[in-house]
Amino acid sequence: xxxxxxxxxxxxxxxxxxVTITCRASQSISSYLNWYQQKPGKAPKxxxxxxxxxxxxxxxxxxxxxSGTDFTLTISSLQPEDFATYYCQQxxxxxxxxxxxxxRLEIK
Amino acid sequence: EVQLVESGGGLVQPGxxxxxxxxASGFTFSSYSMNWVRQAPxxxxxxxxxxxxxxSTIYYADSVKGRFTISRDNAKNSLYLQMNSLRAEDTAVYxxxxxxxxxxxxxxxxxxxxxxxxxxx
Numbered sequence: 001x002x003x004x005x006x007x008x009x010x011x012x013x014x015x016x017x018x019v020t021i022t023c024r025a026s027q028s029i030s031s032y033l034n035w036y037q038q039k040p041g042k043a044p045k046x047x048x049x050x051x052x053x054x055x056x057x058x059x060x061x062x063x064x065x066x067s068g069t070d071f072t073l074t075i076s077s078l079q080p081e082d083f084a085t086y087y088c089q090q091x092x093x094x095x096x097x098x099x100x101x102x103x104r105l106e107i108k
Numbered sequence: 109e110v111q112l113v114e115s116g117g118g119l120v121q122p123g124x125x126x127x128x129x130x131x132a133s134g135f136t137f138s139s140y141s142m143n144w145v146r147q148a149p150x151x152x153x154x155x156x157x158x159x160x161x162x163x164s165t166i167y168y169a170d171s172v173k174g175r176f177t178i179s180r181d182n183a184k185n186s187l188y189l190q191m192n193s194l195r196a197e198d199t200a201v202y203x204x205x206x207x208x209x210x211x212x213x214x215x216x217x218x219x220x221x222x223x224x225x226x227x228x229x
Binding site for chain 2: 031032033034044046049050053087089096097098100101102
């Protein structure tokens with residue numbers, strides 16, 4: 001299986017900060033990389049698909065980039081509702097889809 | 109509005125069985141492949157199983173292969189997961205998730221609220 005490693009595992013930031021979360025794949029996955037946001041007690045929500053395509057309805061402060069093995073999720077200006085856990089997910093090796101371990105974004 | 113509503117979770121003893129259901133509405137269910145994804149308490153997300161729109165293609169994670177069976181009834185807009193020989197490590201919130209594809213990639217664009225399965229004696 002392809003291993004997905006996110007960094008950092010947790011992150012403290014303030015409202016208005018620019019934040020970047022990194023996801024690294026254990027082998028090249030082209031652009032088959034998606035990002036999800038999950039708030040406590042809620043289902044995950046799709047933010048970004050195909051590495052850089054913004055899902056409909058997701059604010060433009062979220063952006064994704066990368067290809068091959070290294071990917072980033074950037075939040076340009078943190079809002080209070082953005083404090084959550086973020087997961088990357090590869091869909092290169094379907095059906096063996098795998099997620100990163102998650103990055104918990106907390107309020108500083 | 110797309111809605112996915114899971115049910116059927118609960119407390120079950122090790123070795124027992126449980127059947128989860130996911131009721132879909134707000135979209136043409138028969139046109140989409142579906143998945144089950146689980147999350148153990150305090151842990152990350154784990155894909156469990158996939159079923160194509162016509163049920164012709166089915167996949168399982170190695171961790172559940174031979175014990176879980178995914179199925180669907182397009183006439184009833186419903187997805188199912190039959191879980192047998194349950195183990196403590198199957199304890200998790202189980203989500204159903206719709207598959208979508210674009211630019212040749214595959215992602216989960218809608219998720220249910222989840223149903224908790226607890227395997228314990």
